[in-house]
Amino acid sequence: MRSIFKTGATALAAATMLSGVAYADGHGVSGPLRIFSDMSNPAPRAVMEGMVERFTEANPDVEVELVITDREAWKTQIRNVLQSGTADIVNWYAGNRMAPYVDAGLFMDISDLWEEGGLTETLASTQGSMTMDDGIWGVPYTYYQWGVYYREDIFAELGLEAPTTWEEELSNCQAIIDSGRACYTIGTKFLWTAGGWFDYLNMRTNGYDFHMALTAGEVEWTDDRVRATFENWATLIEMGAFIADHQTYSWQEALPFMVNGEAAAYLMGNFAVAPLREAGLSDDQLGFYQFPQIDPSIEPGEDAPTDTFHIAANAENVEAAEAFLLFVASAENQTLINNGDNLGQLPVNANSGVDDDEFLNAGFEMLSQNAGGGIAQFFDRDAPAEMAQVAMQGFQQFMVDPSTLDQVLQILEQARGRIY
């Protein structure tokens, strides 16, 4: 067993780990450790480099070799890196996005690290999304909420409150449209933003369990319950809730509509807050609300995509890699890297603190108190890659022309028959 805990200090290690004070120090991990990271944007890059620096300080015998790849390019490069055996640790995503690499045996099963490192308790909330095939395949380092970011000043001007029910949502939206604005900005050129809308509408219309069954291929796309979701969506589209020509914009190109006040809200991940603030919106102008309920009997499910670290199955320095993963997941490190000065997202460790930021607090509260349905990753991480691709094209097609719904559902159902 190549576990650092077989050095005879299992109990001690577990105890220190639980208190979140120390990690793997004194176990004498050493040697080169090759990390391939996709944290290429400025803030994440600084976080990654900072983590390596602090890890090396605590474990001076480890020489970390860090390669940071462009985040988009990494989505295809990971295949080559994992197969060539050049990495010990790689960045990836939780949920079904792990499936190809888990199935091919390219990620290492680290279930015993979770058990012995006490992660099953400190990271309990994300354990499900890291589990597949009876194994646990990685360690999360951050996650973020999705929800509706809206212009508080526009809502105030029109005398509107953040909606909690579908009726309020529709009447709000009508009022916003009557004032000459669109309710929502969105850019669907790269498709995934439409996946977020489908996630929420489907989880509110049919519930989290149905949504998971659908993304797992157990339900037909032509099912009446799926149609009900699309009908709710069509209600919004036909009243003019979304900005025109959204199929031409990326998510960033859709931001100015909200900043200029041409659209009142944006269903997005928390990463949209930083560019909105930079574009000049103050916290008085910017608000957050949970996606409103549609069927009151359904517990709300939420999207909270989780980003992760994995050990490659052909890693050469497994001891150091495990020590690094424990370090990443430790409460202390989690509090630090997710604060407003760094990633500005939510920590995964239950013992860590959430930075005092309006949106992080709102998101943390929502996910811990008001996501009784369950926490989904995101459409393109819950559904298998091929299904995600064709379904998100279908969502875009539907948003551009809702009358093509039957044709879209036929195509998705055919794809389901082939993929699962």
Add this chain to the structure above:
Amino acid sequence: MASVTTDTPIHNNDPAPRAKISQQAIAPWLFLLPAFLFFAVYVIIPIFQSFYISAYEWNGLYSPEYRAVAGSEMTDLECTELGNRAARTEGCEPTGENVWTGEYVGFENYRNLWTDPFFWTSLKNNVLWLLLYFLAIPGGLFISLFLNQKVFGMRLYKSLFFFPFVLSQVVVGLVFSWFYLPNEGLLNEVLSWFNGPRTNILGSNDYATYGIIAAGLWPQTAYCMILYLTGLNAVDPEQIEAARLDGAKGPKMLWYVVLPQLWPATFIAIVVTVIGALRSFDLITIMTNGGPGFYNTSVLAFYMYDVALSEFGFRMGYGSAIAVILFLIMMVYIAGFLWKMWRDEKG
């Protein structure tokens, strides 16, 4: 081959001529060898690999291989069957080799292609590209005729017309997608002067492909123009003079006297235009990413990339099947080209 061997050598005391002959015979092959080698490694072998992979279902990944540690209770087979948990099982160790995970499916990929609506959309777009791209040839011809005058600063005008061809396809795509932007785009600005309707060309299922082809024609026309400009330099002035004396002018002069002399330029223009039409991948990726909706602006090359190599693409076998079809279509054109070359060389 000029080397001759006989059973009864006549000049057996003078071997020099024979060595000279074989040197002359070998030298061209030696010079060709690197080209052949690279051509084989990067073109010929991958073609056969595509044929081979297209009979498999494969997600593009290799799995690490495991074997039993000597002296443990495990066997090699047990370790293999453990699959993705072998790495953490005592008694198994990686061999350092990777195993291919493809699964033989015969002609299944081709059968799926036949019923795949996106494949047919892509093929239809390919044909559209090929047909409309030929507009670059008359376009280039007329610009070159227009520019073939002796006016002060003509070199500057020529280079300005040639400029788009120097730009990378990516830049052309970006410039045109800004030009087409639904609100701020120059196209809609111009349309609004004439009270025309606002359009979103790249966001429309019906017009997006034409919008991208128009972007592609911009540099392609410049390319054809430069080919014709050099061709026009080679036109025999005496023939023009003779035709003029016989009373030919305008379109007749162009059609019966100038164009036949431009045939070599036209031939090259056809070749580069077909190649340009098949290289539409970059423009599509930049301008619409295959959308809107289901692959509405996709061509076979884009569809192949998308199913096999993109972020969500894991169907290597299917992608290879598309590559094979694309190859066969291009073979028709390549065969025609080779036949023409062969005929010309024979004289």
